[in-house]
Amino acid sequence: MWGLSRARAWPVVLRDAELVLRPIQVADGWEWSRVRLRNADWLQPWEATVPPGAGPGPTTFRELVRGLQRAARAGRMMPFVIEVEGRLVGQVTVNNVVRGSAQFASIGYWVDRDVAGRGLVPRAVALAIDHCFEGAGLHRVEICIRPENSNSLRVVEKLGLHEVGFAPAFLHIDGAWRDHRIYAVTTEEVAGSMLQRLRDPCGDQSHESHQ
Numbered sequence: 001m002w003g004l005s006r007a008r009a010w011p012v013v014l015r016d017a018e019l020v021l022r023p024i025q026v027a028d029g030w031e032w033s034r035v036r037l038r039n040a041d042w043l044q045p046w047e048a049t050v051p052p053g054a055g056p057g058p059t060t061f062r063e064l065v066r067g068l069q070r071a072a073r074a075g076r077m078m079p080f081v082i083e084v085e086g087r088l089v090g091q092v093t094v095n096n097v098v099r100g101s102a103q104f105a106s107i108g109y110w111v112d113r114d115v116a117g118r119g120l121v122p123r124a125v126a127l128a129i130d131h132c133f134e135g136a137g138l139h140r141v142e143i144c145i146r147p148e149n150s151n152s153l154r155v156v157e158k159l160g161l162h163e164v165g166f167a168p169a170f171l172h173i174d175g176a177w178r179d180h181r182i183y184a185v186t187t188e189e190v191a192g193s194m195l196q197r198l199r200d201p202c203g204d205q206s207h208e209s210h211q
């Protein structure tokens with residue numbers, strides 16, 4: 001019974017005007033590598049790294065995507081790329097999908113510095129959260145952020161997520177175990193859609209929909 005809603009969960013394409021979230025694919029390799037290389041300094045302080053003794057991660061983009069696709073088919077994650085006007089500009093990844101009595105997931109993201117500051121990631125994350133709740137039937141979504149990451153803290157602030165905790169040495173980021181602030185939202189807190197709430201934080205959502 002708990003797996004029923006997975007059929008609608010993945011694969012999906014989510015859209016809001018010029019912004020598209022679609023499943024990552026092996027064919028994205030060339031464009032993805034170019035964006036990542038150009039943004040190496042921008043991304044490095046916030047990048048997940050392999051902890052000592054954890055064994056090697058994927059060594060090629062193909063291996064990486066195949067691993068993500070396997071996890072997505074198993075219902076454990078939803079790995080999206082962000083496209084704007086057909087150009088790959090970032091990723092939003094729904095991670096750690098837990099079913100059973102948790103119905104939980106966490107979300108990570110990054111965007112090309114060229115298009116930063118246009119509110120793309122808040123909109124992309126709102127789309128992903130709406131899909132987690134409406135399409136995948138999850139109950140709670142969490143976003144974990146290093147206290148130093150002021151840009152990412154603005155994303156959760158714009159989305160109106162509540163800070164629910166602090167996790168010391170939570171994730172291995174940029175070569176060391178890093179503290180994280182934890183933000184969360186549940187279905188009960190979103191009367192309608194996150195996307196609509198982002199557009200109109202004080203508005204009446206009762207008759208709105210983004211689909």
Ligand SMILES: CC(C)(COP(=O)(O)OP(=O)(O)OC[C@H]1O[C@@H](n2cnc3c(N)ncnc32)[C@H](O)[C@@H]1OP(=O)(O)O)[C@@H](O)C(=O)NCCC(=O)NCCS
Nearest residue numbers: 042043046109110111116117118119120121145151152154
């Ligand atoms: C965090 C991040 C995803 C935000 O994406 P975004 O689409 O730019 O989000 P926003 O447009 O809402 O911008 C958020 C804040 O970033 C800052 N910012 C905007 N443009 C910027 C730029 N060109 N350079 C540096 N900072 C910028 C601003 O403070 C902005 O807040 P404001 O809108 O109140 O001015 C993006 O900065 C990023 O990819 N950073 C590197 C990777 C990362 O930190 N990932 C998240 C890990 S938890």
